[in-house]
Amino acid sequence: MKDKYLKISEINNYIKSILDNDKFLNKVYLKGEISNFKNHTKGHLYFTLKDDTSRISAVMFLSSASKLTFEPEDGMNVLVEGRLSAYPAQGSYQIYIDKMEVDGIGALYIEFEKLKKKLAQEGLFDSLHKKKIPKYPERIGVVTASTGAAVRDIMSTIKRRYPLCEAILFPCLVQGKEASKDIVRQIKRADEFGVDTIIVGRGGGSIEDLWAFNEEIVARSIYECKTPIISAVGHEIDWTIADFVADLRAPTPTGAAEMAVPTVLDLNNILDNYKIRSNKFIKNYINTKFINLRNLKNSYVLKSPMSMYEIKMQKLDTYIDNLNNNIKIILNKKEQELDKIKLSYILQNPKALINEKRNKYSLLVNTLKLVNPLGILEKGYSLVTIDNKIIKSNKDLKENDIIDIRLHEGNVKAMVKEIEKG
Amino acid sequence: MEKTFENALSELEQIVKELESGNVDLDVAIVKYTEAMKLVKFCNDKLNDATSKVNKILTEDNELKEFKTE
Numbered sequence: 364m365k366d367k368y369l370k371i372s373e374i375n376n377y378i379k380s381i382l383d384n385d386k387f388l389n390k391v392y393l394k395g396e397i398s399n400f401k402n403h404t405k406g407h408l409y410f411t412l413k414d415d416t417s418r419i420s421a422v423m424f425l426s427s428a429s430k431l432t433f434e435p436e437d438g439m440n441v442l443v444e445g446r447l448s449a450y451p452a453q454g455s456y457q458i459y460i461d462k463m464e465v466d467g468i469g470a471l472y473i474e475f476e477k478l479k480k481k482l483a484q485e486g487l488f489d490s491l492h493k494k495k496i497p498k499y500p501e502r503i504g505v506v507t508a509s510t511g512a513a514v515r516d517i518m519s520t521i522k523r524r525y526p527l528c529e530a531i532l533f534p535c536l537v538q539g540k541e542a543s544k545d546i547v548r549q550i551k552r553a554d555e556f557g558v559d560t561i562i563v564g565r566g567g568g569s570i571e572d573l574w575a576f577n578e579e580i581v582a583r584s585i586y587e588c589k590t591p592i593i594s595a596v597g598h599e600i601d602w603t604i605a606d607f608v609a610d611l612r613a614p615t616p617t618g619a620a621e622m623a624v625p626t627v628l629d630l631n632n633i634l635d636n637y638k639i640r641s642n643k644f645i646k647n648y649i650n651t652k653f654i655n656l657r658n659l660k661n662s663y664v665l666k667s668p669m670s671m672y673e674i675k676m677q678k679l680d681t682y683i684d685n686l687n688n689n690i691k692i693i694l695n696k697k698e699q700e701l702d703k704i705k706l707s708y709i710l711q712n713p714k715a716l717i718n719e720k721r722n723k724y725s726l727l728v729n730t731l732k733l734v735n736p737l738g739i740l741e742k743g744y745s746l747v748t749i750d751n752k753i754i755k756s757n758k759d760l761k762e763n764d765i766i767d768i769r770l771h772e773g774n775v776k777a778m779v780k781e782i783e784k785g
Numbered sequence: 786m787e788k789t790f791e792n793a794l795s796e797l798e799q800i801v802k803e804l805e806s807g808n809v810d811l812d813v814a815i816v817k818y819t820e821a822m823k824l825v826k827f828c829n830d831k832l833n834d835a836t837s838k839v840n841k842i843l844t845e846d847n848e849l850k851e852f853k854t855e
């Protein structure tokens with residue numbers, strides 16, 4: 364009786380074996396939303412997949428989870444691939460996930476962020492690479508669909524604001540699989556055709572509709588384009604990769620046209636301003652010259668040239684008077700000096716001067732006599748020389764030397780007879 | 786090559802600034818003023834040209850055709 368009762372583990376293991384042997388359940392593809400997400404410390408992921416009415420437990424072991432290219436979180440819609448099996452300990456069945464990717468818009472969003480990060484790192488968005496949009500373009504290339512609001516808005520706005528600019532459409536697909544390639548091709552055509560500015564864009568739509576403008580090839584072709592590009596994709600709130608790479612981002616297609624061209628009205632104002640300034644200048648200038656000329660004509664010199672002459676004459680007279688006066692003064696002074704000299708003592712008593720000079724002279728002669736070396740001979744001394752050398756010692760002489768003796772009166776020659784010793 | 790609107794405008798700006806700097810002789814001033822007036826006229830004519838450019842489309846055969854938006 365007791366035999367018909369099974370242990371819990373037995374029934375759970377039985378169910379597990381049925382599930383494991385089912386061909387279908389060995390590989391199932393599910394889509395659903397993540398909830399109750401738990402990232403176990405060991406790196407295994409546990410969560411629930413659900414749709415509007417049902418839920419299923421899910422496990423993703425580290426070996427598979429490590430290959431994920433995104434961070435799963437609650438509320439995320441995912442596509443998963445795995446096998447279905449039971450977990451006997453809990454009496455539950457669950458999906459063991461091998462692969463998981465983000466579903467739909469979520470996937471696009473992640474792709475967008477990934478590409479944005481990559482291109483930013485490469486420097487494609489750097490302001491350094493942004494080209495200046497010409498102020499007064501003569502020709503604008505428009506890369507967008509040939510139908511729809513965008514092309515109409517862009518072209519009519521250009522024409523309305525600045526009719527001297529030519530707008531050339533380079534028609535392309537703006538959504539669908541082929542769109543990105545078509546956009547790239549037309550950007551290149553516009554670049555090679557030779558325009559001043561290129562507007563690339565389309566009207567509003569869902570993120571999938573705008574997706575072509577988030578493709579890498581479009582971003583790179585915008586970056587490589589030599590002509591400045593204004594991007595205008597969707598509405599103000601829609602930011603695409605193209606917007607980040609473009610030289611200028613416009614919120615809407617109409618906005619792009621407004622950024623691309625000035626208005627005739629503004630330009631007329633600028634021109635008027637130049638005209639007014641030029642006229643004002645020339646008027647003032649000529650006026651100033653007239654005033655200068657009048658002033659010159661009215662000047663004292665030109666009005667009465669003789670007066671100039673008169674002034675000079677008067678000056679000359681003054682000079683001559685001054686000159687005469689000065690000469691008189693000098694003559695007087697010199698005359699006075701001459702009188703003074705005439706009255707001087709010397710000129711009055713010339714004899715006294717002569718006597719004085721004579722006395723001074725005999726005094727000098729006597730003094731000279733006193734110091735004259737030969738003067739001493741007068742007193743009876745004599746001077747002995749040989750060969751004009753004065754002899755001071757008998758050592759300078761030898762016997763038979765002829766010596767000269769100079770007396771006070773006359774000279775004699777003598778011969779040395781003997782040299783006394785001692 | 787035909788003078789562009791942009792060139793004419795910047796030339797005009799240059800001349801007006803030069804005149805206003807006050808360092809010009811009378812003869813030069815009059816020549817420059819005349820030139821400025823010519824440029825103003827040129828720009829005005831361009832801006833108010835009745836035969837404004839038509840929108841065009843570059844076809845796949847590299848033909849420029851008139852393009853009319855509906």
